[in-house]
Amino acid sequence: MNFNVNETLFRTITQYNDTSYTVCYVAPPRTVSDGIWGDPNSGRTPLKSFFPIFQLQILIIFALTQICRCITKPLGLPVFISQTMAGLILAGSFELAPLQNYMKMLFPFGSHDIISSISSIGLVFFIFINGVQMDFSIITRTGNKAWAISMTGLVASILLGLTPIAFFPNKAHITDTYVTLALHSLTSFPVVASFLNELKIQNSELGRLALSSALVSDVLTTIVASIGVAAMTTPNVRVMATDLLSLFLFVLFVPIIFRPMMLWIIKHTPEGRPVNDGYIYVIISMVFVLGKVSVELNHEFVLGAFILGLSVPEGPPLGSALVKKLQFFSNTFLLPIFVTTAMLRADFKMDYSSSTVLFNGLVILITHLAKIMGCFLSALFCHMPVIDAFTLALIMNTKGIVEIGSLCAFYDNNLIDSKTYAMIMISVMVIASIMQLSIKFLYDPSRKYAGYQKRNIISLRPNSVLRILVAIYKPNHITPSIDFLDICHPTTEQPITVDALHLIDLVGRVLPVFITNGLQKQTSSIGPCRYSDNVILAFDMFRHDNPNATSVFTYTAISPPDLMYENVCTLALDKVASMIILHFHQRWSSDGGVESDDKNLRLLNCKVLETAPCTVGILVTRASQPRKDPCTKLAIIYLGGADDEEVLCLAKRATVNPNISIVVYHLVVKHQIPELEDLMVMEHEVLQEVKYAQNVKYEEVFVKGGSDTAVFLRDIVHAHDFFIVGRRHGINDSQTTGLTDWSEFPELGAIGDFLSSPDFKCDASVLVVQQQLSH
Structure with missing residues (x-):
């Protein structure tokens, strides 16, 4: 490999041997530049300074991810797929001769570590936010169904995922295989929550069960993964026992120390007022402090952020304040950069027919099939419908940003090689896309109303x-x-x-x-x-x-x-x-x-x-003054149709109330006067009952069209305290001709929208009624 010093952020590069180089930074480093027209002798040009290069990289990544999102969104693919696609495009641009010089200029050697380190803060805050939003106490209230589904899926995926190692021990690279098995057998709660949020089904019955199962599975897999990582990184049993003990004490004491502090903050926040920003910044600072402590204890940096997030009481006022403060900075700004740069690190130039690649591919396939079958069969055993059980099994197998973050950590610690890194990155993209498209096809939460x-x-x-x-x-x-x-x-x-x-x-x-x-x-x-x-x-x-x-x-x-x-x-x-x-x-x-x-x-x-x-009835209310008259003046606007029949049924119930006087206005088109006798015979039975009730006044109002109706409604709007009208959705008649064109809120219908106009300075409330639509 040959380096040109002009294509790096270093001052000099000296080859030490065939694979090593000695580089020299400028001290202090060139963080900012002197601008395009600055002094060229100072060397502080934009393309040799850290901050301008970082800004250019962010701009390019943001533009690419937005372009890719415009492509992937109509296809129904997950959000992070557009970010991985941006990484693939940038990685491929380095291989295109016309773009090589530009890419080396915009992504000089030495800048990748900077942007990766800064963007990894987004992953830390993403894990912290999900810890804050997680109601950990639900573990104690989760039913047997969620425990059965999560445990069966985890055990089945691990046991059957190990079978290729038993049958082909010579083909397995132990560390790579175990990492591949671990990443594809786990179910991450933040990934499932984001996945369900994209599909807009987290509020459905299936979504609630999936979240509960994912929470249980996440806790179990975190325990298993921590033991596995400790075993792989520390062959000494005594050191491994020490690491596990430190992990146990860390998980135990962080909530004991910080949870009371959080509750104290909530107690000293006046009801309805936001949490003091000083408290928010102290908690954010503690994310980094506990991250450093977890690293000193030979664990991942994000572990401290996650444990602290669990210590924060979810919901308002403190949990919601932290989420609002960090949501944009982490999820929208830094996290897409992290995913894109993670793809830039992958080397996809490898022999995909090699035994190592094929073996790891077999492990991935068996692991997912085993987990799908385990979750599916346990869900069926819990008396779930077949389609819902299979959909839940697919949800429990989805992958996302957490797996990418864990993969980067394994790669940085030299636990896996570049081939395994690239292969798992591809598998995460493929699996997430297949799962989301399949669930969109299989599950429709609104079908229960059909x-x-x-x-x-x-x-x-x-x-x-x-x-x-x-x-x-x-x-x-x-x-x-x-x-x-x-x-x-x-x-x-x-x-x-x-x-x-x-x-x-x-x-x-x-x-x-x-x-x-x-x-x-x-x-x-x-x-x-x-x-x-x-x-x-x-x-x-x-x-x-x-x-x-x-x-x-x-x-x-x-x-x-x-x-x-x-x-x-x-x-x-x-x-x-x-x-x-x-x-x-x-x-x-x-x-x-x-x-x-x-x-x-x-x-x-x-x-x-x-x-x-x-x-359905939509109630429009105005700020009313106390009435001196205890009697409520109720007006019914009747034109005919299913919605107006519902209005009459409500009026029929109100007729027995002695404190309500009712007027039924029956709007009839003026040219139908000769046919009025026939119309009276054909009127609905409910209208006849309401017309002749004791405290009901019935009036027939003849109108030519919508303009006459508007004039009539304007004359009576101040004479009543309450109006009940039908929405009459999709019905075009002479009485409302022209009114629909001026309607601002279609959900109120033509008459309801007109009566609710703020131009009428009155106290009258309006109830707009729609009979059940056919699904």
Whole structure:
């Protein structure tokens, strides 16, 4: 190998022997340059200075990873595949004659160690963040199913993965084979969590089981891997015993010392206020301190970061603050650089037909097949459906960034050669791609709603229980929800069962949490219960105000905002709800100003409207002033259709409430006046019942089109306290012609959107109802 000093960051290079060189750095090193127009005699040119070269390398890697992501995203490949592809492109560019000089200039010899060392901080913070987000106490609450699946898969992969060594002992390079077996038999919790997050299924029942199984498997494999590494690196039994004892004491004492400190920080943080930045920076500094301690104890640097992360209480306020502070810096900025540079270190120029490569390939194949079969059979034994069991087995076999980080550590410690390094890098890419594409094809979490029996209000038998699921996302949603339930007027003849679901954003933790608040004694150790105290109290008071007419059950769901709809729809499915009540993402004051606007809430509403197994109502509320008149003036806008039939069913229940006066406005197209008598005969039975109820006023309003409807609605909007309208999604009729073109929020329908306009400075609330869509 010949070096040109101009293609390095060194001052001089002297060949010492055939394989060794003596290099000379400038002291102090040239960190920054004098700029493009600087003094050439100083030698501080941009391409001979560390920091400008580092910036150029980051720019090139970032551009390549984004270009590759544009290619891989439509194909459904994992995110880190685009980063490995960028490394392959850069590695291949060194071999192309037209690009060789440019690549040597942009990636001079001596700069690889710098960018690899800096970017490895991203891996350290990635492991630390996942430790923070991990609820380690779930190990004690995980059911037998997760333990059986994880242990069976691990044992099967290790035992059967060793069979090639038994049959072909002469073909095996012991250290390389054991590393290959270890990396492909383990299941990493951070990798599975990232994998499920990309597929948007971590909130599904299968995703929850996969996370629990991965957590158990990760703990078991960490123990096995630590013993294996100690055995390979320290042949002396006494030294190995000392290393293992130090590991045990390290894992034991770090939580004992730091966990109380973290709890003290949380205790001294005022409720609703962020954690002091000083505490955050001290904890981040301790990541590096404990990393150094773990290295001194002959263990990996990331071990200290992981143990400290486990010591941090997950969730807000401390866990979420650390995640927010480090998420971008590690996962978005440094981690892609680390993966790309890891690929740059691989030498893919090897004989792929050699016995060593073929033998390691056989070990990889047998290990994965054994783990898939082990997880699959144990899942079947736990009475899981075949497709779900096979999907879970594939999830437990996925690979990712943690395996790449471990592979780099083994390579740096000379435990594997370059052939094994390159081969495992290829296998990680291939396996991760196959697993993700296969799971996308096999598993669709929304399929459980398909074919679900028709569940709506109009299908209920007379005087049957109306089961309503109320989703509470913000504190100001509690009072409007109870006001609507009061309109439904539960009685002993027409009782109501309310399932109140408190939705909380998943921040600072990985595992979604679902809590049945009636079982608080069993789940008192789970901190998030306390966030639902106001919800529990408010609905419990509603139950006491309506004795023998109302049953109330409260739940808490902590999940990612884009997957909250799964909690809502699954609970509605399980509880056989007839209606789901959601809240509009904007809340207007009486003077027309926007008090709150939450895009996550709008996403939730739209997804529930698409997939709900029952009728859905979106409640639009304004900041109202206390009314002097205790009587509620309720208006029903009726045009006809399935959604409006649901509206009439709600109005029918409200007719028995003496504190509600109801007006039903039946909008009829003006040119249909001659046909009005025929129309009256064809009207629905529910409309007839509502029309002639005791406290109901019925009006027929004749309109020519959408403009007349808008004028009419503008005239009555201030005369009522509450409107109930149908969404009428996908229906085009003369009464709303033109209104749809001006609709800002399609989820409210044409009339609902018009009545909810902030231009109307009124206190009236609007409930927009959609009957269950056919799936």
